[in-house]
Amino acid sequence: MKCKKCGEKASVNMRQHKLALCKEHYLEWVPEQTERFIKKYEMFTHEEKILVAVSGGKDSLALWDILHRLGYQADGLYLGLGIDGGINYSHESQRLAQKFADERGLKLHVVDIEKEYGQPIPVLSEISHRGHGKPCAVCGLVKRHEMNRIARDLGYAVLATGHNLDDEAAVLFGNTLNWSSEYLLRQGPVLPSADGLARKVKPLCRFYEREMTAYCLLRGIEYIYEECPFAEGSTSIYYKELLNQLETARPGAKLTFYLKFLEARKRGDLFIEQNVGQAHLHPCPKCGQPTSAPGLCSFCRTIEKTQQLSLSE
Amino acid sequence: MVKLILRDKEYEVKAGMTLLSALKKCNIVPESVIATRNGEMILEDEILRDGDVIKLVAVISGGTW
Numbered sequence: 001m002k003c004k005k006c007g008e009k010a011s012v013n014m015r016q017h018k019l020a021l022c023k024e025h026y027l028e029w030v031p032e033q034t035e036r037f038i039k040k041y042e043m044f045t046h047e048e049k050i051l052v053a054v055s056g057g058k059d060s061l062a063l064w065d066i067l068h069r070l071g072y073q074a075d076g077l078y079l080g081l082g083i084d085g086g087i088n089y090s091h092e093s094q095r096l097a098q099k100f101a102d103e104r105g106l107k108l109h110v111v112d113i114e115k116e117y118g119q120p121i122p123v124l125s126e127i128s129h130r131g132h133g134k135p136c137a138v139c140g141l142v143k144r145h146e147m148n149r150i151a152r153d154l155g156y157a158v159l160a161t162g163h164n165l166d167d168e169a170a171v172l173f174g175n176t177l178n179w180s181s182e183y184l185l186r187q188g189p190v191l192p193s194a195d196g197l198a199r200k201v202k203p204l205c206r207f208y209e210r211e212m213t214a215y216c217l218l219r220g221i222e223y224i225y226e227e228c229p230f231a232e233g234s235t236s237i238y239y240k241e242l243l244n245q246l247e248t249a250r251p252g253a254k255l256t257f258y259l260k261f262l263e264a265r266k267r268g269d270l271f272i273e274q275n276v277g278q279a280h281l282h283p284c285p286k287c288g289q290p291t292s293a294p295g296l297c298s299f300c301r302t303i304e305k306t307q308q309l310s311l312s313e
Numbered sequence: 314m315v316k317l318i319l320r321d322k323e324y325e326v327k328a329g330m331t332l333l334s335a336l337k338k339c340n341i342v343p344e345s346v347i348a349t350r351n352g353e354m355i356l357e358d359e360i361l362r363d364g365d366v367i368k369l370v371a372v373i374s375g376g377t378w
Binding site for chain 1: 342358
């Protein structure tokens with residue numbers, strides 16, 4: 001297969017775009033497309049300070065690399081979750097995130113959850129009894145809360161995450177199976193800022209996960225290849241596998257699924273548009289971040305519970 | 314023979330087939346992997362040669378945000 005731009009041997013074939021590119025042209029194409037999506041969805045400008053949530057995985061490091069190449073003011077945030085799983089998972093992912101930052105002279109903020117809240121994620125999960133024996137629910141809750149808190153505390157205009165199209169399509173698939181109208185109405189490339197909430201953006205939301213892997217391999221970005229030990233057998237991975245089977249038979253199916261959803265959402269075709277927004281959210285009396293019910297938010301309730309149980313033991 | 318390696322699993326296929334055919338024969342979803350030979354990425358139409366060792370990089374990752 002030949003590169004569409006120069007006719008040399010292609011390294012990446014994107015069947016959904018009917019586009020094959022060689023290494024050189026692929027590494028040009030990815031930032032060009034990212035810039036296009038940033039502008040199309042009005043994510044941020046070159047004048048704004050961006051905080052990139054960095055996990056040490058391929059997507060977040062690719063995102064940081066691309067934003068750096070495009071000349072954006074992008075710093076990184078690494079959250080130390082305290083996950084070992086027999087493979088030193090958190091330690092290794094932090095090492096790779098720090099190595100990436102050091103090699104490029106970029107600023108990486110590191111926040112250790114155990115130092116901040118007394119326990120690592122697996123213990124917080126165990127004590128709080130959230131998530132049916134797996135720490136993923138507590139992990140997601142803590143990450144969202146902390147990323148938002150730190151972005152606001154440190155004065156960043158926007159928080160950028162490395163969600164790719166496969167992540168978005170899997171979430172959309174799950175929310176559609178459950179007809180979770182509230183989640184469907186909130187899903188998109190940009191979650192605007194609101195009282196207590198930093199603006200959140202997903203500049204990679206139109207790239208396939210495969211394309212981000214290819215980008216890291218071709219750029220020589222070292223990322224944590226091992227899966228989070230707790231992610232094995234997760235619903236999100238199962239949905240991704242299903243969608244990839246569909247994609248193999250119908251190239252472009254994932255992209256169409258996501259883009260047509262965004263179009264329908266923008267037109268107001270999904271449910272009742274007035275449901276969108278923050279009208280039903282209340283500030284948590286402790287941390288001030290918005291929550292769906294009056295009283296403490298889930299995060300503060302979880303932390304309070306774990307601290308009370310720790311003291312009583 | 315050609316060897317395909319995906320994480321801790323190994324598969325063997327006959328030389329002369331395309332990468333796409335080899336993946337299908339091993340029940341590996343082509344969209345879920347990237348194939349490399351001697352450190353170079355190869356595409357689905359690549360003919361696999363006798364003695365090739367194809368390392369497959371899994372592209373799916375999980376997690377919650």
